[in-house]
Amino acid sequence: MAQIDVHRKPRGLRDRIAFAFVKFLRFFADLFFRKRYGHRAVVLETVAAVPGMVAGLLQHLRSIRRMRDDQGWVKELLDEAENERMHLMTFIQVAQPSLLERGLIMIAQAIFYNFYFFLYLFAPKTAHRVVAYFEEEAVTSYTNYLREIDEGRLENVPAPQIAIDYWDLPANARLREVVLAVREDEAGHRDRNHYFADALIAGDEPKAEATDAPLPVYALRKT
Amino acid sequence: MAQIDVHRKPRGLRDRIAFAFVKFLRFFADLFFRKRYGHRAVVLETVAAVPGMVAGLLQHLRSIRRMRDDQGWVKELLDEAENERMHLMTFIQVAQPSLLERGLIMIAQAIFYNFYFFLYLFAPKTAHRVVAYFEEEAVTSYTNYLREIDEGRLENVPAPQIAIDYWDLPANARLREVVLAVREDEAGHRDRNHYFADALIAGDEPKAEATDAPLPVYALRKT
Numbered sequence: 001m002a003q004i005d006v007h008r009k010p011r012g013l014r015d016r017i018a019f020a021f022v023k024f025l026r027f028f029a030d031l032f033f034r035k036r037y038g039h040r041a042v043v044l045e046t047v048a049a050v051p052g053m054v055a056g057l058l059q060h061l062r063s064i065r066r067m068r069d070d071q072g073w074v075k076e077l078l079d080e081a082e083n084e085r086m087h088l089m090t091f092i093q094v095a096q097p098s099l100l101e102r103g104l105i106m107i108a109q110a111i112f113y114n115f116y117f118f119l120y121l122f123a124p125k126t127a128h129r130v131v132a133y134f135e136e137e138a139v140t141s142y143t144n145y146l147r148e149i150d151e152g153r154l155e156n157v158p159a160p161q162i163a164i165d166y167w168d169l170p171a172n173a174r175l176r177e178v179v180l181a182v183r184e185d186e187a188g189h190r191d192r193n194h195y196f197a198d199a200l201i202a203g204d205e206p207k208a209e210a211t212d213a214p215l216p217v218y219a220l221r222k223t
Numbered sequence: 224m225a226q227i228d229v230h231r232k233p234r235g236l237r238d239r240i241a242f243a244f245v246k247f248l249r250f251f252a253d254l255f256f257r258k259r260y261g262h263r264a265v266v267l268e269t270v271a272a273v274p275g276m277v278a279g280l281l282q283h284l285r286s287i288r289r290m291r292d293d294q295g296w297v298k299e300l301l302d303e304a305e306n307e308r309m310h311l312m313t314f315i316q317v318a319q320p321s322l323l324e325r326g327l328i329m330i331a332q333a334i335f336y337n338f339y340f341f342l343y344l345f346a347p348k349t350a351h352r353v354v355a356y357f358e359e360e361a362v363t364s365y366t367n368y369l370r371e372i373d374e375g376r377l378e379n380v381p382a383p384q385i386a387i388d389y390w391d392l393p394a395n396a397r398l399r400e401v402v403l404a405v406r407e408d409e410a411g412h413r414d415r416n417h418y419f420a421d422a423l424i425a426g427d428e429p430k431a432e433a434t435d436a437p438l439p440v441y442a443l444r445k446t
Contacts, residue, residue: 046287053283056301060276064269064308065332067315067325069385074308078279078301085287085297092290102290109288162292 037145038095052081072208093160135190142183260368261318275304295431316383358413365406
């Protein structure tokens with residue numbers, strides 16, 4: 001189980017650029033969403049589902065181009081993208097996005113996909129660091145979301161069925177348990193992406209999580 | 224278990240374009256590789272691993288943009304790409320690519336990735352049809368490969384360990400059994416891609432293979 005509240009101090013120029021970029025985007029997200037955490041989750045999860053897919057694509061192409069086994073890394077990256085997509089599918093049951101938000105999602109994807117594709121193509125280490133810092137912010141936002149629920153400002157509605165199935169929650173689970181599960185996932189992605197950046201910086205090929213490690217929460221999805 | 228020798232007659236302009244394009248490429252592959260089936264498999268599997276990844280990427284982005292569940296389709300597309308990558312990892316144990324072939328692989332990927340990305344972006348129905356016809360040709364080539372082995376012109380070497388693990392073959396398996404397993408996979412991808420094209424033409428959202436169906440061979444990979 002990943003530690004929840006962990007922050008990695010930026011070290012060196014690459015980290016500082018990644019960190020500043022993430023904080024810059026957070027400023028606008030805070031401005032736009034304020035305390036509408038459900039809506040925030042919907043819009044930001046549409047962005048969060050992009051990096052794992054782009055990284056999986058580019059590492060897959062690299063693996064076949066060089067004809068070297070990827071040691072399971074590609075699958076882990078794609079699983080990250082699928083996990084973020086499941087967060088999205090969960091939160092649209094909780095907060096229906098407005099028409100403005102739907103438009104925003106289209107534009108954000110068109111910009112962010114292309115931006116991240118070229119960032120990853122030319123600077124994969126920075127790209128993984130950016131995701132890791134994104135996830136640090138996501139953990140913070142979900143902690144704030146929990147506080148709003150715990151202090152009664154947001155209703156602790158029943159968990160959507162899709163979330164109960166995906167995380168294997170009890171049938172009477174509520175929103176609080178969903179946010180806890182999502183936050184745990186994000187903390188895991190944070191640690192893995194910091195590790196991916198570190199491994200690439202050290203000149204190593206990152207390895208997929210050891211298969212004898214406990215399964216990540218999102219691997220429990222019933223198929 | 225997919226039928227092995229099935230050919231779908233092209234119907235309509237879209238099919239005819241896809242079919243002609245595939246036959247055009249086959250002409251050059253035949254010219255270049257002649258009867259060097261191991262080398263042919265290595266080079267062509269580096270190309271075959273591209274479409275599933277591109278389709279998975281674009282359908283994933285579409286699913287999150289529209290905030291609609293993909294019903295497992297994205298995962299099936301990505302699994303196709305992973306399966307093709309495993310074919311590649313298998314055949315490089317059988318036929319070491321020459322320097323010329325390695326260069327060819329780099330160039331082919333750069334061209335084919337970009338070509339297929341834009342084909343899928345603007346004409347996904349044609350894109351799936353192209354893959355289906357590719358796979359028809361792949362089945363034919365693997366049948367030819369088997370004949371060369373059976374008639375003693377190619378040595379029936381022991382199966383590489385990676386293939387034994389992936390397809391769960393007996394420890395004393397030989398190349399013949401590997402080619403049979405790969406051909407079976409390709410026949411499956413052929414049928415699925417014809418179905419994906421048909422479903423999109425009919426205006427339906429394609430569905431992933433029913434989970435109560437027997438697992439495709441490539442799902443048996445030990446992790």
